[in-house]
Amino acid sequence: MSFGNDRRRKIQRLDFSRSGQGEARSPGAEETESNPAAHGTESPADTARLMEAICEWKNLKEAVHRVWANQGSAGIDGRGVDQRPDYRELEAIRDRMLKGTYEPQPVKRVEIPKPGGGVRQLGIPTVVDRIVQQAVLQVLQRHWDPTFSEHSYGFRPGRSAHQAVARAQEYIAGGHGWVVDLDLEKFFDRVNHDRLMGRIAQRIRDKRVLKLIRAFLNAGVMDDGLIRPTVEGTPQGGPLSPLLSNIVLDELDRELERRGHRFVRYADDCNIYVRSERAGDRVMEGVTRFITRKLRLRVNREKSAVGRPQRRKFLGFSFTGGREIRRRIAPKAIAEFRWRIREITRRTPGVGLKKTLAALIPYMRGWRSYFGFCQTPSVLRDLTRWVRRRLRSALWRLWKTPRRRRAALLERGVPDWQARQVAGSSKGSWPLSHTGAVQTALSNEYFRSLGLPSLVADC
Numbered sequence: 001m002s003f004g005n006d007r008r009r010k011i012q013r014l015d016f017s018r019s020g021q022g023e024a025r026s027p028g029a030e031e032t033e034s035n036p037a038a039h040g041t042e043s044p045a046d047t048a049r050l051m052e053a054i055c056e057w058k059n060l061k062e063a064v065h066r067v068w069a070n071q072g073s074a075g076i077d078g079r080g081v082d083q084r085p086d087y088r089e090l091e092a093i094r095d096r097m098l099k100g101t102y103e104p105q106p107v108k109r110v111e112i113p114k115p116g117g118g119v120r121q122l123g124i125p126t127v128v129d130r131i132v133q134q135a136v137l138q139v140l141q142r143h144w145d146p147t148f149s150e151h152s153y154g155f156r157p158g159r160s161a162h163q164a165v166a167r168a169q170e171y172i173a174g175g176h177g178w179v180v181d182l183d184l185e186k187f188f189d190r191v192n193h194d195r196l197m198g199r200i201a202q203r204i205r206d207k208r209v210l211k212l213i214r215a216f217l218n219a220g221v222m223d224d225g226l227i228r229p230t231v232e233g234t235p236q237g238g239p240l241s242p243l244l245s246n247i248v249l250d251e252l253d254r255e256l257e258r259r260g261h262r263f264v265r266y267a268d269d270c271n272i273y274v275r276s277e278r279a280g281d282r283v284m285e286g287v288t289r290f291i292t293r294k295l296r297l298r299v300n301r302e303k304s305a306v307g308r309p310q311r312r313k314f315l316g317f318s319f320t321g322g323r324e325i326r327r328r329i330a331p332k333a334i335a336e337f338r339w340r341i342r343e344i345t346r347r348t349p350g351v352g353l354k355k356t357l358a359a360l361i362p363y364m365r366g367w368r369s370y371f372g373f374c375q376t377p378s379v380l381r382d383l384t385r386w387v388r389r390r391l392r393s394a395l396w397r398l399w400k401t402p403r404r405r406r407a408a409l410l411e412r413g414v415p416d417w418q419a420r421q422v423a424g425s426s427k428g429s430w431p432l433s434h435t436g437a438v439q440t441a442l443s444n445e446y447f448r449s450l451g452l453p454s455l456v457a458d459c
Contacts, residue, residue: 050206054139055094063134064090067127067239075126076108076222085128093128100208104129106220106227107235121189123221123235133216133240136209141243144203148246149253154267155242161315162373164266165327168273171262172309173325176273178280181312182287183303187268188241189233191248192296193217196234199247216240242267248295255290264314271314280306317374326375334379337367341387348394353450356394360387361451368455380456388452392433392442412441 053059064084074080085093096102107123125133145156153164172179184190197214204210217234220227234241245267256263256272261283263272272287274280284306288299305312309319313330320326340363348356364387372380399405406423410416414437422437432438448454 048205050139050143050204051098051100051208051212054135054209055097059138060090060094060131060135062138063131066134067130072130073108073110073124075124075129076105077126079127081127083127085131093132097132097208097212100211102132102212102215104132104216104219106222107237109221109223110237120236122237125216125219125238129216129219130239132212133238136212137239137243140204144243144247148250149257149265151257151263152246152250152253152265154265154269155246161266161370164264165315165317165373168264168271168309168314169319169325169327171264171273172319176262176275177308178274178277178306179309179312179314180272180274180280180283180287180306181304181314182270182272182284182291183300184268184270184291185298185300187297188236188245190297191234191245192232195296196244196248199251200244213240213244251295252287252291255294256287259286266315269315271312273309277306316371320376327373328376329371329374329379333371334383337383338386341390345390345394348391349398349400353391353395353398356391357450357452361453364453364455368453372455377456384455387455388442388444388447389430389433391447391452392438393429395442396429396432396438409437409441412446414441 068081068084071081093102105126107125107129110122110124111119112122113119141157148156151167153159153161153167168179193214196217197210200213201210216238218230220229221235234244249265249268249270252270253265261272262274263270265271272280272283274283284304288304291297291299308321310321312318313332316330316333317327318330320328341360344356344359344363368380374380396405399408402423406419409419409423414422418437422432422435425432
């Protein structure tokens with residue numbers, strides 16, 4: 001049975017290889033539209049037969065579509081997203097869910113390298129488990145999302161990281177020039193299962209759904225061929241994990257609102273804005289105590305700090321000083337961009353320009369789509385020029401010999417005397433990439449013709 005095509009749902013994390021096209025936003029534009037949450041506690045009175053809503057055929061078909069559209073790696077059974085369940089298999093899955101006997105398989109542990117060093121651990125469920133999680137997510141999100149705080153922006157329909165950054169900018173412009181930057185230590189690995197299930201049970205009466213969620217939490221992890229149990233945490237990688245994280249941290253949101261703080265939270269990134277350093281120290285102490293004792297989570301004291309927003313980063317952005325507070329790209333995000341571009345262009349002599357561009361173009365488009373929200377376009381222009389210079393340097397190395405280099409320059413319109421001079425130079429590829437001859441041969445228009453995007457419209 002085929003369920004057709006569905007629109008790809010994008011969860012805004014900084015995966016720049018899968019984002020869409022589009023020019024950078026104009027410097028003054030802000031994405032501030034939001035869907036304010038109707039804050040309140042959901043009554044579980046209407047959730048006694050929630051599993052029937054989850055198992056509706058329309059909901060299950062949509063879950064299959066979304067898992068297929070989001071792609072992703074295979075789980076421990078090796079089954080890929082292209083092997084979608086047919087009607088008979090889906091009916092058997094549905095029957096087990098309705099009877100409360102569905103048992104998920106352990107997730108596959110994978111490690112994703114971080115640009116700055118270290119790794120991020122993800123847990124990849126099997127395709128069938130992802131479909132079940134997605135079906136649960138679609139129903140629970142409709143019930144729960146309207147009850148979440150208006151200060152929460154992560155993993156919520158109609159909300160984005162850009163809106164969170166714009167709200168932070170409003171607080172700073174309003175005179176709250178100090179930020180309490182909270183970093184939760186290994187948040188997704190440390191969520192207490194009993195506390196989480198207690199919070200969920202306040203919203204759901206259907207014991208089959210409660211049992212299913214608990215089963216996903218306790219499914220275990222396969223690492224190096226060995227399965228180990230999971231007694232805490234919500235492994236990143238499954239569709240349901242972001243919603244469960246919002247349930248855990250909704251308690252923090254309510255406490256911060258009760259205390260009257262101005263704050264912005266995106267997943268486990270939380271910034272509280274105050275008027276003085278002294279107030280920030282006081283807030284840091286009080287909120288850390290609440291997180292440790294009440295939520296049973298840990299604050300990373302090395303990464304958390306009270307400081308000026310201009311010296312901190314939030315979702316890849318920072319802010320300028322002075323009277324006009326503008327969004328700028330955080331230095332670490334720029335460093336990570338340069339690291340990734342170096343990794344891609346370093347391979348050019350071995351793999352060729354075509355394969356290099358196949359990796360480079362989607363990454364730059366995605367990066368532009370996200371960081372084009374900054375209000376400092378000169379940085380984007382400089383980075384665009386730097387990328388083109390990296391490519392000129394890589395192509396110069398690809399041509400290898402003086403004879404091939406001279407022929408390539410002549411073919412691209414460089415005068416013979418100039419081509420001879422540059423091709424015979426003993427200088428390295430990086431300084432030569434900045435010469436007039438190489439820039440003429442490998443012009444901006446040449447790279448545009450190959451599909452290389454600019455990070456800003458006028459460059």
